Amino acid sequence: MTPTRRSFLAGSAAATLGAMLPASLMAGTVSPATIPPEEWRSIWATPADELDLDGLAVRGRWPAGLSLTLYRNGPALHTLGGYRYRHWFDGDGMIRAWTVGQRGASVRTRMIRTAKLTAERAAGRRLVPAFGSLPPGAEPGATADAQNPANINALPFGGSLLALWEAGSAYRLDQDTLETKGPVVWGKELANLPFSGHPHFDASGSLWNFGLDYTGRLVVWEIGADGAARRCKVLDIGYAGLMHDFAVTDRYLLFVMPPLLIDHQKSRRVAFLDALDWRPDAGLRLVLVDKAELSVVRQTVLPARFVFHLGQAWEGAGGTLFCDVVTFPNADIVKRDLATVMDAKLPGHPRSRFERLAWPPAGPARLEPSIDNAGVEFPRWAEGGTAGSGRSVLMQSDTKRSAGWFDTLLSVDSEHGVLQRWAAPDRVLLEEHLPVGRHVIGTGVDAASGHSFLHLFDAEGIADGPVAWVELPVALPLGLHANVRIHPT
Amino acid sequence: MSAFSRTLILGAAALTLLAGVPALAADVEITIRNVQSADGRIMVALYADEAAYAAARQTMGSMLPARTGEVRAVFAGLPDGRYGIAVFHDIDGDEKLGANLLGYPTEPFGFGNDAEVRFSRPSFDAAAIAVSGASTRTIVTLK
Numbered sequence: 001m002t003p004t005r006r007s008f009l010a011g012s013a014a015a016t017l018g019a020m021l022p023a024s025l026m027a028g029t030v031s032p033a034t035i036p037p038e039e040w041r042s043i044w045a046t047p048a049d050e051l052d053l054d055g056l057a058v059r060g061r062w063p064a065g066l067s068l069t070l071y072r073n074g075p076a077l078h079t080l081g082g083y084r085y086r087h088w089f090d091g092d093g094m095i096r097a098w099t100v101g102q103r104g105a106s107v108r109t110r111m112i113r114t115a116k117l118t119a120e121r122a123a124g125r126r127l128v129p130a131f132g133s134l135p136p137g138a139e140p141g142a143t144a145d146a147q148n149p150a151n152i153n154a155l156p157f158g159g160s161l162l163a164l165w166e167a168g169s170a171y172r173l174d175q176d177t178l179e180t181k182g183p184v185v186w187g188k189e190l191a192n193l194p195f196s197g198h199p200h201f202d203a204s205g206s207l208w209n210f211g212l213d214y215t216g217r218l219v220v221w222e223i224g225a226d227g228a229a230r231r232c233k234v235l236d237i238g239y240a241g242l243m244h245d246f247a248v249t250d251r252y253l254l255f256v257m258p259p260l261l262i263d264h265q266k267s268r269r270v271a272f273l274d275a276l277d278w279r280p281d282a283g284l285r286l287v288l289v290d291k292a293e294l295s296v297v298r299q300t301v302l303p304a305r306f307v308f309h310l311g312q313a314w315e316g317a318g319g320t321l322f323c324d325v326v327t328f329p330n331a332d333i334v335k336r337d338l339a340t341v342m343d344a345k346l347p348g349h350p351r352s353r354f355e356r357l358a359w360p361p362a363g364p365a366r367l368e369p370s371i372d373n374a375g376v377e378f379p380r381w382a383e384g385g386t387a388g389s390g391r392s393v394l395m396q397s398d399t400k401r402s403a404g405w406f407d408t409l410l411s412v413d414s415e416h417g418v419l420q421r422w423a424a425p426d427r428v429l430l431e432e433h434l435p436v437g438r439h440v441i442g443t444g445v446d447a448a449s450g451h452s453f454l455h456l457f458d459a460e461g462i463a464d465g466p467v468a469w470v471e472l473p474v475a476l477p478l479g480l481h482a483n484v485r486i487h488p489t
Numbered sequence: 490m491s492a493f494s495r496t497l498i499l500g501a502a503a504l505t506l507l508a509g510v511p512a513l514a515a516d517v518e519i520t521i522r523n524v525q526s527a528d529g530r531i532m533v534a535l536y537a538d539e540a541a542y543a544a545a546r547q548t549m550g551s552m553l554p555a556r557t558g559e560v561r562a563v564f565a566g567l568p569d570g571r572y573g574i575a576v577f578h579d580i581d582g583d584e585k586l587g588a589n590l591l592g593y594p595t596e597p598f599g600f601g602n603d604a605e606v607r608f609s610r611p612s613f614d615a616a617a618i619a620v621s622g623a624s625t626r627t628i629v630t631l632k
C-alpha cells in the first residue's frame with residue numbers, strides 16, 4: 001500500500017483539519033510545481049507550544065513486535081524578541097520524539113533547556129552570537145557552552161538521550177520525558193570540552209567522537225558502551241575550520257577537513273560563519289589517527305571540496321583505507337543556501353556527489369564519484385557491524401523539481417551504485433532516513449497539507465514506498481539528525 | 490587558554506596580603522557579582538603593574554568565603570598606581586582555577602572592569618583600575 005497525496009490527507013486527523021489548509025490549495029489553484037513562500041515559511045516555523053500528542057493512528061502495515069522511538073533534533077525557535085536568525089543552523093535545539101508501535105503512535109516535542117535558551121528567554125531577546133547570526137547587542141559568553149544551542153543530533157545512549165552541538169558539551173535529557181538534565185561532564189578536566197554532533201560506534205560498542213577548539217586543536221573521545229569516558233586526548237593538528245563529521249574503522253579515526261577556515265581577525269567582529277573563508281588553495285586535508293595510540297599516523301591533501309558527512313569507512317586489502325564521502329565543489333551550501341531558507345526562498349539545487357575515497361598506505365589518495373546522482377546528502381548505514389559490505393541509505397534533493405528540498409530516498413552500495421529509489425509525492429520534503437533492522441525509517445513534511453509524518457519502508461522494498469506511516473496534524477520545523485531507540489516488546 | 494589558566498593558578502597561590510607594602514594611600518573595594526553558590530572560596534588577585542600581570546606575579550591576594558550573590562573584597566592602603574584584577578570562584582577548594590584539557594576554565598572567573606574574555610586573558614589595560622589617593626570601587630561579574 002503506497003501512500004499517495006490522497007492517503008496522506010485521508011488520515012482521521014487530517015480530515016478534521018482541512019480548514020487549516022491554505023484556501024488556495026483547497027481550491028486547487030496552486031501549481032504543484034512550486035511551494036508558495038507562505039507554506040515554505042511555515043515549514044521552518046516552530047509551533048507555539050510543545051506537543052504531547054497521543055493516540056495518533058498508525059496506517060499501513062506496521063511490523064508486529066516493532067516498537068521504537070525516533071528522536072530527531074534540529075534547530076527551532078528561529079525568532080525571539082522580534083529578531084529572526086539568518087541561518088537554519090542558528091535555531092535552538094528541539095527534540096521531536098516519535099514513539100510508534102503496532103497499536104498507535106505519539107509525538108512529543110521539547111525545546112532543550114540549554115543555559116543559552118534559558119537566559120535568552122528570561123531576557124526576551126538574543127544575548128549571544130549564533131553560528132550564522134550576530135543579533136543586536138549579542139556578546140560572546142565566557143565559554144563556548146554559553147552559546148550552545150544543542151541543536152544538531154539526538155542520540156539515545158547509556159540510558160539517556162544526548163543532544164549534541166558542534167563546539168560545546170553534550171546535553172543530557174531524560175529519554176522518556178525529554179526533560180533537560182544539563183550539560184554532560186564526562187570526567188575531571190573534561191567539562192566544557194567540544195563534543196561534536198556526529199559520534200560513531202565501532203564494532204566493540206565504543207562511541208567515538210571529536211571536537212574542535214577552533215584554534216587548531218582536535219579533541220578525540222572514546223566513550224565506553226557503559227556511558228563512561230574511557231579516553232580523551234587533545235591533538236594539536238593546526239586545523240581551525242568547519243568539520244562536521246568523521247569516520248571510524250577497526251583501527252583508525254579518519255578526519256576529512258574542508259578548507260573552510262576561520263579568519264580570527266574577523267571572528268571578533270562578525271558571526272562565526274562570516275569569519276569562515278573558503279580557501280580552495282589549502283585543499284581537502286585528510287588526517288588518520290590511530291585508535292590505540294590516539295596519535296596522527298598519516299596525512300595527505302586532496303583537491304578542495306566541502307564536506308558535511310562521511311559514510312562507511314573500512315580498511316581494504318593491503319591497508320588501503322576506503323570511505324564514502326558526500327562532497328560539494330565549494331562551501332556555498334553552508335555559506336549561502338542554508339541561510340536562504342530563512343527568507344522563505346528555495347535553496348539552489350545542491351551540487352553534492354556521493355564519492356568514494358581510496359587512500360593506500362603509499363601513493364596518492366583518490367576521491368571519485370561512486371554514483372551518478374547529484375544533490376545527495378545524509379548518508380546513513382547500520383553502524384557497529386561489518387562495514388564495507390553493507391548498504392547505505394541517503395537522500396537525494398529535488399529530483400522532481402517540486403519541493404526545493406530532498407524528495408527522493410536512495411539505497412546505495414558504493415560498489416554497485418543505486419540499488420533502489422523512491423520518490424515522494426509532490427511537495428513532500430524528506431528529512432534524514434536511517435536503517436532500523438530490516439527496515440528504513442524517516443520523517444518529513446507534506447507542504448501541501450502542512451503536516452509532518454513518519455514512515456517506514458522494507459529495506460529490500462524501498463522502491464515500493466512506505467509500508468506504514470503516521471501523520472501529525474501540524475508541521476514540525478525540518479530537523480537535522482535522528483536516531484532510534486528500540487523498545488523491548 | 491592554558492596560559493590564562495596557568496596565570497590565575499599561580500596568582501592564587503599567594504593568598505595572604507604581602508608584608509612590606511609601601512606608604513598607605515587608598516582603599517580599593519571590589520564587588521564580585523554572580524556568585525552562584527556558597528561552596529568554596531572567592532579568590533582575588535591584584536597585580537601592581539603590567540609586568541606582574543603578564544608574568545602572573547601576584548602583588549597581593551585575598552581569599553574570602555563564598556556567598557551566593559555578591560561578595561566584597563577590600564584592599565586597604567594601596568600605593569597609587571594601576572592594578573590588574575583577576576578573580577575566580579574556587580568551588581572545589583583546591584586553591585586552583587579548575588581547567589579542562591584545553592586549558593579553558595571550568596570554575597567561574599572574571600577580571601577587573603568586567604573586561605571581556607574571548608579565547609584569551611584580557612590585556613592589563615582592560616583589566617586594570619587606577620588608584621590615586623581616593624578610594625576606588627570596581628565590579629567583577631563572574632562568568
